[in-house]
Amino acid sequence: DADVTQTPRNRITKTGKRIMLECSQTKGHDRMYWYRQDPGLGLQLIYYSFDVKDINKGEISDGYSVSRQAQAKFSLSLESAIPNQTALYFCATSALTNGEQFFGPGTRLTVL
């Protein structure tokens, strides 16, 4: 079974719709991250969380919000989706500060 899971795996939505991407992990890690990847580029950090009471903005947080419902769950929301948010979204976890990260399989989001 996968340690880091993401739902949905693919989503097509329309401009202005609210959408939530969910991430769950069974690794017992405190640190969780959301990244987006645009074609031909590396990943960019959206938000990260050290524990359920701690949420931090990354380099591209505008237009996104997150919720850490439990140690194992970290959700990313787009309140009003726009076409330039079309991208591949990855959740990741880590046990240590500055340590290796474990990535989920990604969610491919298309905003029409």
Place this chain on the structure above:
Amino acid sequence: SQQGEEDPQALSIQEGENATMNCSYKTSINNLQWYRQNSGRGLVHLILIRSNEREKHSGRLRVTLDTSKKSSSLLITASRAADTASYFCATVSSGGGADGLTFGKGTHLIIQP
């Protein structure tokens, strides 16, 4: 912003040959990590090298780090078709501030059978 820049952007070699990818970065780092991504899938961690280390090995992988030049290289020896993927370097800054990795744009490696 992208911290790292991989070079080359794309590399095609014959199976059995060695593949070398380079990464340059801009700020002081705590460590540098290499990840592999198969097409459209999640990233898989390959190796982590700390700022006080100069070389590290893992199986067919060899990573070097030159902090004076702010650069790293990843060598894959005796390449296999299964090594076809995109390879990313990612840095962790030493100056505190935001957690998380800062990625380069990646090198797309194709191994010809």
